[in-house]
Amino acid sequence: MAEQERATPEAQVARLYEEFESQAARAGERLVGTGGFAAVLGQMAENAAALTRLSADAMDLLLRNLRLASRRDVVRLARQLARTEDKLERVLQELEEVHDQLRQADFDGGQANTRSRRTSTGAARRATSGAAPRASTDGAPRTTTGSRRATTGARRATSQTRAAATRDGADSRRQDSPARRQRSSR
Amino acid sequence: MNPVETLVRLPRATLEFTNVVLTTPDAPIAQTPRDVVWTHRKTTLYRYRSSQREHALPVLLVFALINRPAIFDLRPGNSFVEFLLEEGFDVFLVDWGVPDEEDADMGLAEFVCDELHWAVRETLRSAGSEELSLIGWCIGGTLCAMYCALHPEGPVRNAVLLTTPIDPRNSLYTTWVGGEDFDVDLIADSYPAIPGAGIDFANKLMKPVTNFFTTYRRLFQSLLEGRDPRRSYQAMAKWVADNPPFPSRAYREWITWMYRENRLVSGRLRLRGQRVDLRRIDQNLLVVTAGADHIAPPPTTVPLLELVSSGDVTHLDRPGGHIGLMAGSGAKHEIWPELSRWLAERSDR
Numbered sequence: 001m002a003e004q005e006r007a008t009p010e011a012q013v014a015r016l017y018e019e020f021e022s023q024a025a026r027a028g029e030r031l032v033g034t035g036g037f038a039a040v041l042g043q044m045a046e047n048a049a050a051l052t053r054l055s056a057d058a059m060d061l062l063l064r065n066l067r068l069a070s071r072r073d074v075v076r077l078a079r080q081l082a083r084t085e086d087k088l089e090r091v092l093q094e095l096e097e098v099h100d101q102l103r104q105a106d107f108d109g110g111q112a113n114t115r116s117r118r119t120s121t122g123a124a125r126r127a128t129s130g131a132a133p134r135a136s137t138d139g140a141p142r143t144t145t146g147s148r149r150a151t152t153g154a155r156r157a158t159s160q161t162r163a164a165a166t167r168d169g170a171d172s173r174r175q176d177s178p179a180r181r182q183r184s185s186r
Numbered sequence: 187m188n189p190v191e192t193l194v195r196l197p198r199a200t201l202e203f204t205n206v207v208l209t210t211p212d213a214p215i216a217q218t219p220r221d222v223v224w225t226h227r228k229t230t231l232y233r234y235r236s237s238q239r240e241h242a243l244p245v246l247l248v249f250a251l252i253n254r255p256a257i258f259d260l261r262p263g264n265s266f267v268e269f270l271l272e273e274g275f276d277v278f279l280v281d282w283g284v285p286d287e288e289d290a291d292m293g294l295a296e297f298v299c300d301e302l303h304w305a306v307r308e309t310l311r312s313a314g315s316e317e318l319s320l321i322g323w324c325i326g327g328t329l330c331a332m333y334c335a336l337h338p339e340g341p342v343r344n345a346v347l348l349t350t351p352i353d354p355r356n357s358l359y360t361t362w363v364g365g366e367d368f369d370v371d372l373i374a375d376s377y378p379a380i381p382g383a384g385i386d387f388a389n390k391l392m393k394p395v396t397n398f399f400t401t402y403r404r405l406f407q408s409l410l411e412g413r414d415p416r417r418s419y420q421a422m423a424k425w426v427a428d429n430p431p432f433p434s435r436a437y438r439e440w441i442t443w444m445y446r447e448n449r450l451v452s453g454r455l456r457l458r459g460q461r462v463d464l465r466r467i468d469q470n471l472l473v474v475t476a477g478a479d480h481i482a483p484p485p486t487t488v489p490l491l492e493l494v495s496s497g498d499v500t501h502l503d504r505p506g507g508h509i510g511l512m513a514g515s516g517a518k519h520e521i522w523p524e525l526s527r528w529l530a531e532r533s534d535r
Contacts, residue, residue: 010189025395032391033358042367049376071287075378078288082227089226089304
């Protein structure tokens with residue numbers, strides 16, 4: 001109370017204003033939380049959507065009649081590209097899995113060889129010193145991961161090259177297609 | 187400040203205010219150096235550069251579909267990504283990109299079963315790890331929860347869900363879009379990609395006076411009092427204004443399944459024929475709610491705690507808003523260290 005009495009007129013005005021603003025904020029939040037507001041908002045959204053759809057359709061029609069590519073045509077093309085990318089991604093993943101399996105098989109084979117060598121050496125060592133064998137494969141997973149990572153980039157690059165090669169192949173196939181041969185013979 | 191002083195400062199403050207507002211689009215955000223690890227359609231997986239990785243498990247950050255993930259790396263000195271890197275984590279971020287009309291066929295299943303699943307896969311391959319920690323925020327958290335429920339035996343060891351809507355029954359959004367007054371099919375049919383500006387407008391309408399007026403009034407007042415909130419204001423304002431479109435199929439499914447039929451909590455949500463049963467979540471789980479969150483208020487998240495079967499569940503309820511909790515000026519000293527501690531304790535081999 002004493003503080004309020006000591007406060008300058010400007011501070012009192014500022015405090016009153018802030019109070020008013022926070023009350024307005026609370027009132028605003030109550031208002032937007034009502035069912036009536038939700039109905040108005042819903043109708044506004046519907047109107048905006050309907051208008052957008054009408055104008056987009058009209059513009060598309062106009063461009064098509066002018067024999068120009070419209071937004072719809074561009075979207076259709078982009079969708080086809082996206083589908084192709086989906087397929088490519090799946091193929092890449094399959095390739096990576098096969099590659100990983102091959103690597104793992106190579107690694108397992110190599111490890112089996114090393115193990116058999118180690119066992120014979122260890123047996124000889126145990127025979128002489130009597131020490132227990134160490135069960136350490138600490139560096140092994142990191143080595144596989146490292147090599148896996150190193151090959152991933154390479155594989156990506158290979159797949160890109162392969163995609164390019166496929167494209168080139170498709171072109172060359174197109175060049176050698178029967179229809180083309182027929183045309184050239186004519 | 188006396189009235190004469192205020193009058194003298196007024197023209198300069200007005201000029202500065204105009205300058206701050208007009209140059210907001212030029213503010214530098216998301217500046218931490220990173221590399222592209224993987225891309226698919228509009229989705230990009232980034233890995234942040236670091237020379238001090240200490241923890242074995244990489245962290246994958248997943249943000250919502252309605253704003254850009256730059257909020258994780260808002261500005262130098264106030265970036266969650268920067269903080270995690272300093273704490274020794276290997277940080278990855280999945281960015282959904284800016285969908286357009288050609289992405290109208292992207293539904294929740296595509297985001298969870300393809301994009302997120304593949305991003306997890308690529309994160310593991312890149313990091314050379316067999317497990318990871320997922321941090322999802324807002325809708326990103328819901329997508330992460332769906333993913334964890336679909337892959338309980340999968341590579342996710344720790345899941346952190348930040349202000350995540352799970353059971354939005356009594357939320358304001360449900361009042362707006364959950365009833366018959368809102369024709370979600372008409373909207374989704376009319377817009378192949380729901381304009382981000384429309385969604386942003388609706389989000390701001392939830393607190394109309396605060397968002398449309400108080401923010402600017404506070405900025406002006408700060409400038410009038412001689413403070414310079416330019417960096418913090420611009421970074422946040424730029425991020426808030428950057429709203430990518432919402433693919434119409436995902437939008438239709440999100441509104442119908444979450445706000446109309448509340449399928450996630452009732453266990454009736456199916457993605458590609460697989461039931462998303464939250465009871466199957468058995469990863470270490472940290473759920474963070476914000477007391478003043480108006481988008482995903484705590485009551486919309488808390489039911490998850492009772493549903494999951496995880497043996498290690500932590501719930502942090504902290505003061506703050508939906509975004510302010512994690513991106514506000516106090517986050518660096520309050521919530522981030524808590525998250526880091528929780529993750530660090532569970533991130534070693």
